[in-house]
Amino acid sequence: MSRLATLALDPRQLHARYQPIVDCQDPLTPIVTLECLIRGPQNTNLFDPQVLFEYARRKHFEHTLDLLSYRCFLGELSWLCDVPFSINLHATTLSHDREVVQQILDPLHESGIAPERLNIELIESVPEINVNLLVQNLNDLRAAGVKLAVDDFGVAYANLHLLGLVQPEIVKIDRSLLPVNGSDRKATACFLAAVRSARTLGARIVAEGVETRSQFEFVRSLGVTYAQGYFFHKPLEFRELEDRIHSTGPAGTSNRHLAS
């Protein structure tokens, strides 16, 4: 194995970050849930998560990296009580084999984390997956109490077909569909179409990549359930997250600027 691949698969070289997700109708309660994000080895090109996972895909260890990252998150999140969190798993990981279900549930039990706290965000990066195995595994995870989300909805392979297969509780609309401003009619129409598709299935919606007040007001006006983005919070290191939660509580606030 190459030097770089060895580094990428060393859990000590992986860095967890946590991005709070807020309730659009009550944004002063910022930490409704968290998205767990991973960064690769520092001072390498793999620190960028997009490059890290593209590299892993090309080296055929996306599945291993997904599960390693998951264990990194659990190691830290077991210290936080009750806050729900979401992790990203590739469809290739969730359709890798039947063992993946236990590889997800066992560490949860070992960490003393209730499955109901876990929300799996499914990332569909390649078209060639074993759909039957994927659906079977997702059904088992859901039966254990885990919630399911479709990530990056509206781009690449995260499409209507995937929504139908997964029947997710949550749909995360990709940041690229969020209009920069309300006067962009075409972008607004695309975003509305994505919202309608998600609602048809009864899913709650997360708007990704909210960076400005006008974007926040736009998604709130549409009745979108949750939002995440730099307007509210950058991804935080665990210590920063802990400080924020302990100083305010999960339903406390550090977003007073939203009230104005």
Added chain:
Amino acid sequence: MKKVLLVDDDDAVRTALREVLISAGFDVTAAEEREEAEALLAIRSYDLVITDLRLGDLNGYSGLQVLSEAAHRIGAGRVLAMTGHANPLVESAVEEVGSGLLKKPFSLSKCVSLCNEMVQ
């Protein structure tokens, strides 16, 4: 500032080339293996790609795949191959991609002037 992706598995060569290209005003990303370079090409955009043809493979020329991927993404006129093991077969493969070829050893100043020409 023009963005350059520099790919070489030899730490000493990669470091020296990186330093000289930065001094010449390029924004340089250095990569040491094929899949790393391909991942970078898939995610980011570059004005110029320079790659060694042997990347950790003693008998193969996996750099040719980087070369081909880069030529596909940014155009053959913006990719440059380096090798210390030139032979007619390799030269013909590089020619087929349409990129330039720098045979090692070469002077760093020659490399910089070639890079400047290619990004004009």
